[in-house]
Amino acid sequence: MNATVNRTEFDDLKVASSSIHLYAYLIIGPMLVLVNTPIFLLVMLRKALRLPYLILATVFFNSGLTGMSAILMGAKRWIISVVEEQFIVHYDCVLSVAIFFLSMSFLNGWSLLMNSVERFCVVAFPIYYYTHSKRIIFALITIQYAITAIAVIFTVVASLIEPKRYISHFCM
Numbered sequence: 001m002n003a004t005v006n007r008t009e010f011d012d013l014k015v016a017s018s019s020i021h022l023y024a025y026l027i028i029g030p031m032l033v034l035v036n037t038p039i040f041l042l043v044m045l046r047k048a049l050r051l052p053y054l055i056l057a058t059v060f061f062n063s064g065l066t067g068m069s070a071i072l073m074g075a076k077r078w079i080i081s082v083v084e085e086q087f088i089v090h091y092d093c094v095l096s097v098a099i100f101f102l103s104m105s106f107l108n109g110w111s112l113l114m115n116s117v118e119r120f121c122v123v124a125f126p127i128y129y130y131t132h133s134k135r136i137i138f139a140l141i142t143i144q145y146a147i148t149a150i151a152v153i154f155t156v157v158a159s160l161i162e163p164k165r166y167i168s169h170f171c172m
Contacts, residue, residue, distance in 0.1 A: 025074030032067025069101030093171035110144040
């Protein structure tokens with residue numbers, strides 16, 4: 001078996017994977033921003049929609065943030081893709097702003113879960129929900145951001161405690 005052929009095929013797969021990530025970030029990111037930002041603004045600017053759809057507006061806001069972080073990651077990958085692959089210390093990736101925003105995509109799942117919890121409260125406890133709806137909504141929004149912040153902080157601390165290791169400059 002010829003080792004150079006295998007190495008070339010491996011490099012081709014790495015280039016293809018990198019290109020797919022780049023285009024995914026630069027195509028999906030703007031789509032997320034263009035779809036979610038106007039809906040979020042519409043709900044927040046209309047007083048009649050603000051309180052009843054605040055949890056849903058938070059979902060759209062978080063998805064818009066995910067789109068912005070995808071654009072940031074795509075731009076970062078595009079800029080550093082012109083350089084030959086280098087290996088950097090993983091601490092540089094942990095402290096990167098683009099990676100921080102990308103890790104906040106964890107918030108999307110929590111915001112969808114909190115939307116479901118709010119709908120469950122409406123169905124299971126209708127009288128209590130309608131008398132305390134503002135308190136429930138703000139508590140659910142606070143909980144989702146607190147859980148995400150705690151998870152990201154623990155991840156950063158755990159990564160900084162680890163011994164130094166070298167990874168690709170794409171941070172993936």
